[in-house]
Amino acid sequence: MAEPVTSPATSGSGSIRSVLIANRGEIALRIIRACKELGIKSVLAYSEADADSLPVKLADQAVCIGPARVNSSYRNAHAVVGAALAYRVDAIHPGYGFLSENADFAAMCEQEGVTFVGPASDVISRMGDKIEAKIIARRAGVPTVPGSVGAISEYAEALAVASDVGYPLLIKAAAGGGGRGMRVVQAAETLEKDLQEIMSEAEVAFGDPSVYIERYLTDIRHIEIQVVSDGETVLHLGERDCTAQRRNQKLVEESPSPVLDAELRQGLAGAAVALCREVGYTNAGTVEFVFDNIERTYYFIEMNTRIQVEHPVSEMVSGIDLIKLQLQIAGGVPLELRQDDVVIRGHAIECRINAEDPDRDFAPNPGTIARFRAPGGFGVRLDTHIETGYVIPPFYDSMVGKLICWGQNRDEAIARTLRALEELEVEGIVTTAPLHARIVSSERFRSGDFNTAFVAELLATTSNPTT
Template sequence: MLNDIKSVLIANRGEIALRVVRACQELGIKSVVAYSEADANSLPVKLADASVCVGPAPSNRSYQNQEALVSAALSFGVDAVHPGYGFLSENPSFAQKCEEEGINFIGPSSEIIRKMGDKIEARKVAIEANVPTIPGSDGTVEEEELARQIAQDIGFPLLIKASAGGGGRGMRVVPNAEALNGAVSEVMSEAEVAFGDPSVYIEKYLTDIRHIEVQVLSDGEATVHLGERDCTAQRRNQKLVEEAPSPELSEAARKEICESAIRLCKAVGYRSAGTVEYVYDNIEKNFYFIEMNTRVQVEHPVSEMITGIDIIKEQIRIADGQEISLSQSDIEINGHAIECRLNAEDPDIGFIPCPGKITSYRPAGGFGVRMDSHLETGYTIPPFYDSMIGKIICWGRDREEAIDRMLRALKETEVGGVKTTAGFQHELIGSLAFRSGEFNTQFVADFLSKR
């Protein structure tokens, strides 16, 4: 039973909008989906208690239109707004607008979103919380001379990163001193255009790494973690496959990395669901903090499958002012889970997006299989948004069983009328390299080069 939240505006689309609709229904909350003209006939709109059009197809005129979304929330008199992921989910200005109008933003405060969204500020918080960070600059770098001094201290290759970057954008690898010529100013210009913030900083570029993240829940006082996820299988810094637990971490490393995530949350006074992201050096066996995502992640079902905890419901309860009902000792990691992102793309033609009408749809099923998708037969995938159309999540008693179940589920999944990445994912998951568990973030690129 919730105290104050009786209705929620869902400021998102696709599978995450549907995911939140279902959580709201189970909590007895009225769900109102905000949609663009392109999504008028989508499944979230059909299944929500109410819906409201907030603009035309382009996301800057609908899903990222702060005024339209706040106006819709006020018109329907909702108690809260759930931003999902992407779009305005980590936009401090939107969170602040909700706060100013007395609307509960389901996530941390605008102040915390702003602080942790600034990678330089987040790095400072991590250092103060005794969370390991990658060797690099103490703050912003605006001049090439300072960059050269840092390079002398930590060595090449370097990584120039936009402070406001994210999703694999706003980064440039500098392999040597010659490549550093003009690089700082160029990345600053790119960051200004892409993110409206030219600030950049420098880190040592690690070449043999895994991408590890820790799922946390915090009510502002108590904080718990739901274990780590391994998101190393990426293409162009975009995650393709996520699994939990990581096949690489030792129990000692797992304990240390999860405890460091809790320290970070406590240091910043975090309140909501969130994810603390790290790189893990396969050579030195060290981990380093890189950023915190102050929202629910695409891959959150992986953690749900191995813990039995509904992260969206917990996120809503925390926003309602409730304390976390679980202690760390209550949380048990059971088995292994893998998630494959299903995209409407053609892997044989450079993964180009393939929007279009779904002529048939058969989702995977069976024991230990979960399909999170907003697809249905007759639905037309619009060309205006991200090409992800669903996620297949499989649980097994161990990693081998989870892999075998995923292979079966990928083969079983049918999406007629458009090209999808299901076949490619089947090849990737079924490869000896993936089964070994011994790979790094270059794994997918290497796999594609030999395909």
Template sequence: MAEPLKSVLIANRGEIALRVIRACKELGIRSILAHSEADADSLPAKLADQAVCIGPAQAKWSYRDSTAVISAAQAFKADAIHPGYGFLSENPDFAALCEAEGVGFVGPSSTIIRSMGDKIEAKKIARRAGVPTVPGSDGAVSEFAEALAIAKEVGYPLLIKAAAGGGGRGMRVVEREETLEKDLNEIMSEAEVAFGDPSVYIERYLTDIRHIEIQVISDGVTTLHLGERDCTAQRRNQKLVEESPSPVLDEELRRGLNEAAVALCKEVGYVNAGTVEFVFDNTERKYYFIEMNTRIQVEHPVSEMVTGIDLIKAQLLIAGGQPLDIRQEDIAINGHAIECRINAENPDQGFAPSPGTITNFRAPGGFGIRMDTHIETGYAIPPYYDSMVGKLICWGRDRDEAITRSLRALEEMVVEGVTTTASFQAEILNSEQFRSGDFNTGFVAKFMTTR
């Protein structure tokens, strides 16, 4: 059995780095922040017990540099590395390097990351576990004749997806047979360039869908689910607003989704926190597995707010060899939570990034409101990274109260000096369609045309 963690190196930045630092402090774990030159004066660097610069601003020479991160962990005698999300969090080679060097990794094994990161292999594992998958190819497709045969079986429109893709990248919709060969060749070439892997698979393109995911946590013996998050309010496959529970699921569907997620985790021998993602067909009211994220998600606070379970602490405890001290029957969904991702972007200019210095920041407050952010007055947003500057999470006794509280908090929040998406998210939440709960992943795009 592993020893409880005494020190953890955080290989990330921004709000998630701060989130892990705070969890470490509450658990009595020494926190070491590995940061780039651009983040030397950031709030996480100020609040960590120790901080070390591992490279220049460019992520490939710092946050994505496996050798630099491992070296920092060894130099500061860290028991483990918490990768947060993005950067090295789902890199199986980095996890394998940690294993080889005897440094703990707060997450699943490199073998599991590799298996679930390959979309084709993940679908095979899901099928073995009895989890429904979107109708399509059973494996990688590289020949036009094979693609044509699949197209005739499942019908148009089709979706060609890179096996190594993710985050909405490496996808192409094919509307008709005449463009299939051209689309197949182009997406394979793009996948090779973007991911170093030309493998693609083909599946039916579902148009009237919601994006629903299940939060799971496992110590290797006990696997638990924390219910679903509905992430349907997206722009170009990037989530803008997430909520729990979903406004469209009945208890039978909810139970089926939860059981499917747990079955998949048990099939692969999953350990630590993860998210099993599904598409939900509004027309047929059926769900299909699409992928598993083998890390903590940006939107994990939504699940924390409705269950009262600290997922980051659970991650750290499991990585230290401690078993889960709760059972599935101990977990209850209480009320409703909504998260808005606050990005430094200008919605009126095609969501162009808006880096700069924050001249005035005031966080919203009050009952049921949580603001996860690393920004403060005087903070200069670097232009090298993701544009998210914070997450506003609001809890209510029911969905209506959660929406009302979110709108009040968005109005109360002040971020001056840069443009953010806050006002746009308020428009979304206050729209008749969002309030009704009756929408699909095309909702935001359609909403933007009517603003």
């Protein structure tokens, strides 16, 4: 496991003395712990459904901001900012999901004089619009998937792009994300119908009918670069390979990627840094790429202007605490790390463990944790908020924990992951832990030679155990 990186920047929190944490679950707990180590007072904003959760117990203070439904609590920007003002905190950390990439929320924080732990609202807005982000990437010299430069609103425009790009192609909602708002078009005969349908869906789902068109790449990997910037210095912490997915939802992430050579690795990292400089990015973020297995080239697809679920993978191989850096940068502490200080050591694998039943099409499985045993040992980390007796509410994302294992090399990381999954016990609910064991132990995963269709193919050819 990479040794923690120490520098003067890791010893203070700058202007931030108190933080409202506008999130729940394991990420809320992760932020609370970082705050405690930095001497920052943590105030947790929670919903009625999370009143008995571990983050509520461990925060310095906790305030209920509304009922269980997210639009009345965790996505209620006025309630969150109101709590921040009432408790007179210096900053708000949004975690991931909920309000973390909401430009209006970030602007509201700015207007009220509360520091938003993340990039500026205008940067969130620009990078959240996938069409604008693509234009910025091209301006920075970052390769993008061949396709339309701007928004497509008429069939004639779509037909012209399709003639240039060829089929199959992909129509994507400019405001989409998380695997939503996409449609593959196989032939010209369905282009007009598919275009109108995805524009209507985008309007309903995101309040924005804007779409763009790209070449549909069929044999790809998903590789992303972790970046952090104080507005002057931009660092990257290497790549994460997130290719093991189901329906565009990440299941297993690892670092380094098993398919990159030194030249490709350097190119990806350089592209991510160039994009950050072009847009004036501050704080932690992730630049996402697709990697074409056939052509062995990469294309920018989007930037996540927040901390990612899979950030511990980068922490394990770099020894750098990203949450602390987020808080310090937000507090005005400049980065004293330089790129040469960032050394990637060994290999890390993360399994996102959800309370879902693979035998029932991954239906959520909320309920009471009758018994919980966490795995341990060298190189094993479990980020979770669950404990014996905890009741998983039905209102939120079904993730109950992230198992992250480090090894001196990929083989050792795989072996340690399988050992840790075997040690993990969660009784009272069904989880996806057995599925993760099947993924990581499969010959295809071990070989490193797979693409984003790998998990679907594995599920189609093998049975799903429920124990």
